[in-house]
Amino acid sequence: MEMLVSLAPLLLMVVIFYFLLIRPQQKKQKQVRQMQSELKKGDKIVTIGGFHGTVHAIDEDRIVLITEGGTKVTYDRSAVREVTEQL
Template identity: 55%
Template sequence: MFFDNVAHAMGAGGQGAAQGPAGQLGAFLPLILMFAIFYFLLIRPQQKKAKQHKQMLADLKKGDRILTGGGMYGRITALEGDELTVELAEGFSVKVDRGYVAGLANPVRKQENKSK
Protein backbone atom coordinates (compact mmCIF):
# COMPACT_ATOMS: atom_id res chain seq x y z
CA MET A 1 0.00 0.00 0.00
CA PHE A 2 2.82 2.36 0.88
CA PHE A 3 4.58 1.79 -2.46
CA ASP A 4 1.43 2.75 -4.40
CA ASN A 5 1.34 6.16 -2.71
CA VAL A 6 5.05 6.80 -3.30
CA ALA A 7 4.80 5.86 -6.96
CA HIS A 8 1.76 8.09 -7.38
CA ALA A 9 3.55 11.01 -5.67
CA MET A 10 6.56 10.63 -7.98
CA GLY A 11 4.47 10.58 -11.15
CA ALA A 12 3.99 13.59 -13.40
CA GLY A 13 0.29 13.61 -12.77
CA GLY A 14 -0.69 14.23 -16.39
CA GLN A 15 1.22 17.51 -16.73
CA GLY A 16 3.95 16.02 -18.96
CA ALA A 17 1.57 15.32 -21.83
CA ALA A 18 -0.09 18.74 -21.51
CA GLN A 19 3.12 20.77 -21.85
CA GLY A 20 4.03 19.72 -25.39
CA PRO A 21 6.58 21.59 -27.51
CA ALA A 22 5.92 24.98 -25.88
CA GLY A 23 6.85 23.60 -22.47
CA GLN A 24 10.08 22.14 -23.80
CA LEU A 25 11.05 25.47 -25.38
CA GLY A 26 10.35 27.19 -22.07
CA ALA A 27 12.72 24.80 -20.34
CA PHE A 28 15.56 25.66 -22.77
CA LEU A 29 14.88 29.41 -22.85
CA PRO A 30 17.21 30.20 -19.90
CA LEU A 31 20.03 28.26 -21.59
CA ILE A 32 19.46 30.10 -24.86
CA LEU A 33 19.50 33.45 -23.06
CA MET A 34 22.70 32.55 -21.19
CA PHE A 35 24.42 31.64 -24.46
CA ALA A 36 23.31 34.93 -26.04
CA ILE A 37 24.65 36.91 -23.07
CA PHE A 38 28.00 35.05 -23.17
CA TYR A 39 28.25 35.62 -26.92
CA PHE A 40 27.68 39.38 -26.79
CA LEU A 41 29.64 40.06 -23.59
CA LEU A 42 32.57 37.65 -23.93
CA ILE A 43 32.99 35.85 -27.23
CA ARG A 44 32.27 38.64 -29.71
CA PRO A 45 34.54 41.29 -28.11
CA GLN A 46 37.35 38.74 -27.86
CA GLN A 47 37.02 37.88 -31.56
CA LYS A 48 37.03 41.59 -32.44
CA LYS A 49 40.19 42.19 -30.40
CA ALA A 50 41.92 39.19 -32.02
CA LYS A 51 41.02 40.52 -35.46
CA GLN A 52 42.48 43.96 -34.61
CA HIS A 53 45.69 42.36 -33.31
CA LYS A 54 46.04 40.26 -36.46
CA GLN A 55 45.60 43.40 -38.60
CA MET A 56 48.19 45.27 -36.51
CA LEU A 57 50.69 42.42 -37.05
CA ALA A 58 50.04 42.52 -40.79
CA ASP A 59 50.59 46.31 -40.88
CA LEU A 60 54.00 46.31 -39.12
CA LYS A 61 56.66 48.20 -41.03
CA LYS A 62 60.29 49.24 -40.68
CA GLY A 63 60.72 51.96 -38.06
CA ASP A 64 57.71 51.00 -35.92
CA ARG A 65 58.29 50.96 -32.17
CA ILE A 66 56.92 47.74 -30.70
CA LEU A 67 56.43 45.90 -27.43
CA THR A 68 57.23 42.19 -27.54
CA GLY A 69 55.40 39.46 -25.67
CA GLY A 70 58.40 39.24 -23.32
CA GLY A 71 58.01 42.89 -22.34
CA MET A 72 60.90 44.34 -24.37
CA TYR A 73 60.54 47.61 -26.25
CA GLY A 74 62.33 48.06 -29.54
CA ARG A 75 62.29 49.47 -33.05
CA ILE A 76 61.89 47.35 -36.18
CA THR A 77 64.96 47.67 -38.39
CA ALA A 78 64.23 44.89 -40.90
CA LEU A 79 61.37 42.63 -41.98
CA GLU A 80 61.78 39.24 -43.64
CA GLY A 81 58.42 37.47 -43.81
CA ASP A 82 57.45 36.56 -40.26
CA GLU A 83 60.90 37.36 -38.88
CA LEU A 84 61.55 40.87 -37.57
CA THR A 85 64.89 42.35 -36.64
CA VAL A 86 64.28 44.55 -33.61
CA GLU A 87 66.79 47.03 -32.25
CA LEU A 88 66.51 47.04 -28.44
CA ALA A 89 69.37 49.46 -27.84
CA GLU A 90 71.80 51.25 -30.12
CA GLY A 91 73.88 48.55 -31.79
CA PHE A 92 71.99 45.66 -30.14
CA SER A 93 69.45 43.85 -32.32
CA VAL A 94 67.50 40.62 -31.91
CA LYS A 95 65.32 38.61 -34.24
CA VAL A 96 61.70 38.19 -33.17
CA ASP A 97 58.85 36.24 -34.75
CA ARG A 98 55.99 38.47 -35.84
CA GLY A 99 53.56 36.51 -33.65
CA TYR A 100 55.41 37.56 -30.48
CA VAL A 101 54.71 41.26 -30.98
CA ALA A 102 52.23 42.27 -28.28
CA GLY A 103 51.54 45.73 -29.65
CA LEU A 104 52.86 49.05 -30.85
CA ALA A 105 54.72 51.21 -28.35
CA ASN A 106 53.52 54.78 -28.20
CA PRO A 107 56.53 57.07 -27.69
CA VAL A 108 54.29 60.16 -27.56
CA ARG A 109 52.52 58.89 -24.45
CA LYS A 110 55.87 58.21 -22.72
CA GLN A 111 57.07 61.77 -23.40
CA GLU A 112 53.83 63.13 -21.93
CA ASN A 113 54.34 61.08 -18.74
CA LYS A 114 57.96 62.32 -18.36
CA SER A 115 56.92 65.96 -18.61
CA LYS A 116 54.39 65.64 -15.74
Protein backbone atom coordinates in the same frame (compact mmCIF):
# COMPACT_ATOMS: atom_id res chain seq x y z
CA MET B 1 5.88 23.95 -25.69
CA GLU B 2 7.21 23.03 -22.24
CA MET B 3 10.52 21.96 -23.75
CA LEU B 4 10.92 25.32 -25.46
CA VAL B 5 10.24 27.15 -22.20
CA SER B 6 12.75 25.00 -20.33
CA LEU B 7 15.46 25.65 -22.95
CA ALA B 8 14.88 29.43 -23.00
CA PRO B 9 17.21 30.22 -20.03
CA LEU B 10 19.97 28.11 -21.55
CA LEU B 11 19.64 29.83 -24.92
CA LEU B 12 19.59 33.22 -23.21
CA MET B 13 22.84 32.38 -21.39
CA VAL B 14 24.51 31.34 -24.65
CA VAL B 15 23.50 34.63 -26.30
CA ILE B 16 24.74 36.65 -23.32
CA PHE B 17 28.08 34.80 -23.29
CA TYR B 18 28.47 35.42 -27.00
CA PHE B 19 27.93 39.18 -26.78
CA LEU B 20 29.82 39.73 -23.52
CA LEU B 21 32.77 37.35 -23.89
CA ILE B 22 33.26 35.80 -27.31
CA ARG B 23 32.52 38.71 -29.65
CA PRO B 24 34.74 41.30 -27.89
CA GLN B 25 37.62 38.79 -27.80
CA GLN B 26 37.26 38.15 -31.52
CA LYS B 27 37.35 41.91 -32.22
CA LYS B 28 40.49 42.29 -30.10
CA GLN B 29 42.20 39.38 -31.92
CA LYS B 30 41.29 40.92 -35.28
CA GLN B 31 42.81 44.27 -34.26
CA VAL B 32 46.02 42.57 -33.07
CA ARG B 33 46.37 40.58 -36.31
CA GLN B 34 45.82 43.76 -38.33
CA MET B 35 48.42 45.67 -36.29
CA GLN B 36 50.94 42.83 -36.72
CA SER B 37 50.36 42.69 -40.47
CA GLU B 38 50.84 46.47 -40.82
CA LEU B 39 54.26 46.56 -39.13
CA LYS B 40 56.93 48.39 -41.07
CA LYS B 41 60.57 49.26 -40.71
CA GLY B 42 61.15 51.97 -38.11
CA ASP B 43 58.13 51.20 -35.91
CA LYS B 44 58.86 51.23 -32.19
CA ILE B 45 57.21 48.20 -30.61
CA VAL B 46 56.78 46.25 -27.37
CA THR B 47 56.75 42.44 -27.46
CA ILE B 48 54.56 40.21 -25.30
CA GLY B 49 57.61 39.63 -23.11
CA GLY B 50 58.06 43.36 -22.49
CA PHE B 51 61.04 43.85 -24.83
CA HIS B 52 61.17 47.36 -26.36
CA GLY B 53 62.82 47.85 -29.72
CA THR B 54 62.65 49.31 -33.20
CA VAL B 55 61.80 47.21 -36.25
CA HIS B 56 64.95 46.84 -38.35
CA ALA B 57 63.80 44.23 -40.88
CA ILE B 58 60.58 42.35 -41.58
CA ASP B 59 60.07 38.90 -43.06
CA GLU B 60 56.82 37.04 -43.65
CA ASP B 61 56.63 35.64 -40.12
CA ARG B 62 59.67 37.13 -38.37
CA ILE B 63 60.94 40.58 -37.49
CA VAL B 64 64.39 41.80 -36.53
CA LEU B 65 64.42 44.34 -33.72
CA ILE B 66 67.25 46.65 -32.83
CA THR B 67 67.77 48.00 -29.31
CA GLU B 68 69.19 51.34 -28.23
CA GLY B 69 72.58 49.65 -27.79
CA GLY B 70 72.50 48.40 -31.37
CA THR B 71 71.84 44.74 -30.57
CA LYS B 72 69.71 42.93 -33.16
CA VAL B 73 67.17 40.37 -31.95
CA THR B 74 64.86 38.17 -34.06
CA TYR B 75 61.26 37.60 -32.94
CA ASP B 76 58.17 36.02 -34.43
CA ARG B 77 55.78 38.61 -35.78
CA SER B 78 53.09 37.20 -33.48
CA ALA B 79 55.18 38.20 -30.43
CA VAL B 80 54.45 41.89 -31.01
CA ARG B 81 51.99 43.24 -28.42
CA GLU B 82 51.76 46.88 -29.47
CA VAL B 83 53.25 49.61 -31.61
CA THR B 84 54.25 52.46 -29.33
CA GLU B 85 55.43 55.00 -31.87
CA GLN B 86 55.64 55.16 -35.65
CA LEU B 87 58.29 57.04 -37.56
